[in-house]
Amino acid sequence: MNKSVPPSEFDYGPLYAPQKKVYPQKVSGTFRNIKWALMALCLGIYYILPFVRWNRGPGAPDQAVLVDLVNGRFYFFFIELWPQEVYIFTGLLILAALTLFLMNAVGGRMWCGYLCPQTVWTDLFFAVERLIEGDRRERIKKHAAKGVTFERIVELTLKHSIWLLIAWWTGGAWVLYFNDAPTLVKELVTFQAPMLAYIWIAILTATTYVLAGWMREQVCLYMCPWPRIQAALTDEWALNVTYRHDRGEQRMSLKKSAEARAAGKPAGDCVDCYQCVNVCPVGIDIRNGLQMDCIQCGLCIDACDNVMEKIGRPTHLIAYDTDINIARRQAGKKEIYRIARPRTIVYVGIIALVGSIMLYALATRSMLDINVLHDRNPIAVRLADGSIRNAYTVRLLNKRDDRTVTLDVEGLAQAVVHVVGHDSVASGRPQIVVGRDRTAELRVLVTAPAAAAGSTPLTMRVTDIASGETAAAADNFVMP
Ligand code: SF4
Ligand code: SF4
Known part of the structure; x- marks a missing residue:
């Protein structure tokens, strides 16, 4: 190899970096509460919906949401769709994609941070891990410890058992959408359910356990196409979780910044405490700027706000913001936010149009x-x-x-x-x-x-x- 050749601009390093274990720290605050509430809502809907009944008269299934593969019907409360009406599903997929685009144009990866099943289940698995093994420091210590104690075996067994239970529950709930739920539960318990139901439960148990328990952020980083698509779709006005470096830099410890300020020298609000990094579920430092790894969960905002409150400085050093505003503040100009702009207006218009066409098609379809x-x-x-x-x-x-x-x-x-x-x-x-x-x-x-x-x-x-x-x-x- 010719050592005089300088590194090429294409030398980006390996395409896959081995997984670094992430130990997110517990955090409290507005975004954490929003995430708890959305997790309860999403999981509640997912697990309970198959048991909700809907009276459609004699001879018809009374399950509110049911995919009847045998007879080729999809029931959703008062709506009943036949295979010939597959265009309704096409419309739903278009609506879902446009809603995702709109969310992205308004608030970045809101879907990833709050609603994506991978995020919701991983968050739940983290909560179980934290409950059993303790918070960040304890977990790091336990994982680094050499030798295995009886207490550690009990902890690991308990953690993986609960993870598997959640995963099994997840797979079990999924199959209930394809048959009358109470009947299928009885059949499953008495081992009289169709073999296919057990196979699907096993597959979904395994995938949930592996994806949420072991792969975690690796799924977002390497398996999911949305971060790449999202990066191509976003624009400079989309609000993203942003470290306001105009306010944070020069970062320095609380003591040093107090000294600098007392001496009339500039000192940023960031006290370099690493709390924002410690709580991050993907283990990144938001102060390095917008990164594709960031799922925009907002937990670093909570962590930093807590620090700012403690040290008596204004909150929102990390916040949903744009680089445009950072530049404007640095230039002494007023911040501007453009939620309503051509892109978002077009998305809302198309959503309204597609939604109206679907409603019309549903209301006037032939029976x-x-x-x-x-x-x-x-x-x-x-x-x-x-x-x-x-x-x-x-x-x-x-x-x-x-x-x-x-x-x-x-x-x-x-x-x-x-x-x-x-x-x-x-x-x-x-x-x-x-x-x-x-x-x-x-x-x-x-x-x-x-x-x-x-x-x-x-x-x-x-x-x-x-x-x-x-x-x-x-x-x-x-x-x-
Ligand atoms: S950097 Fe902040 S918003 Fe991004 S994933 Fe980490 S904690 Fe969430
Ligand atoms: S939590 Fe706030 S103060 Fe602490 S390192 Fe992160 S940005 Fe700086």
């Missing part, structure tokens, strides 16, 4: 539907009396209560319609009963007098006798 498939072989049959018969497979979809419908064929003169196995007729039209939340597959024979070769467009229409609701599908009648 009765019909699909028609013309027989391919034979495409048409000439009967003994010379008339022509075409056969169709017709599928009716009834998303409401039991109903009786009639079937009409429009656009074909002198057509005679017969539904195989349904001889009941109302006003000369075949009459079919379709159960609640069911589909019905019909064999429909349409006969018409012979005419010149070619095809005639026709419309098959079903009409609910009681409500008058109709649905129609187009096809053709083919002459041989």
